[in-house]
Amino acid sequence: MIHKIHHSSARFTFANGILSVLIIVLSAFLIWALKSLPAVSPNLRQQVLGKIEFSGVTNPVTAVLLNFRAYDTLLEIGILLLVVVGAWSFSKAPSNHPKQKFNPVLSAMVRILVPLMILIAGYTLWVGGHAPGGAFQAGAILGAAGVFWFVADSSTGNPKASWVFKLLLVAGFSVFLCIAFLVMSAENNFIQYPSDWAGSLILCIEAAAALSIGATLAALFLGGRPRN
């Protein structure tokens, strides 16, 4: 696979010349379109800030993500679940190199860093209510912790697709979907939280979503279905 990269580079044919001219024209058009934008953006900030007291959080980005446009976020968490299902159905994870030896330094580092990363992820999740932070950032940190753990732990064997791992993968989407339907029993629309409960419901959804995003990113690092 690697040797093909060298073969495919440094070829400048007539077709590529035409392609580059076309792309330069497209870029010029895009820059012209950028110049013709109004100097002041039709900012939705005022509309967001006008309703933020009903959203349950004070950070406008979190209010947009988990309340005003929560339907988008629900579908995006659904995509993450679909991606894992897809990746697991295409192939099995490659088995670890048998020559890899137990590395005491890496193992000790994992024991210090992974709990710290979980702590930072928890803080990032909590702070998302009133400052930059939230489920996606916390999920990215958890994912990094998972990757680090897999790398360091690879000498002791391949990770298993245990039911806990599978539960973590589906937690975000299922909790979000359950809450989205449950609020309908309080005579609201789909994902329209009652405003006194909004803060705690958003925190619940975000906690489950962060766990799922972290588990998804770590699962994707394995490159396929874990071998049991």
Add this chain to the structure above:
Amino acid sequence: MNTVTLYCIVGIFLFALALYALIAYDHLLRKILALNIMGSGIFLMLVAVAHRPPNNPSDPVPHAMVLTGIVVAVSATALALTLACRIHELDENTQHTHGKTE
């Protein structure tokens, strides 16, 4: 030229560069990387455009979209890489059974 315009032009440049690579190179890994860089250009532009004029507070809606977009882009890349590995594996198998060489 203010910083917003500069960021937007850099975003367009990255998009154009990656679009060329996406079409001109036939290697799957290069195509996946090109798609990623295209996405990064678009994210850069969206974040910058939400901040016009620069002394105004920024628009939270595009920022929220970019935030989810990054995570979705990472997972889509992972799925694309899994597919590319699978294609490579199947190619090798057919080459072995038919005795073909490149």
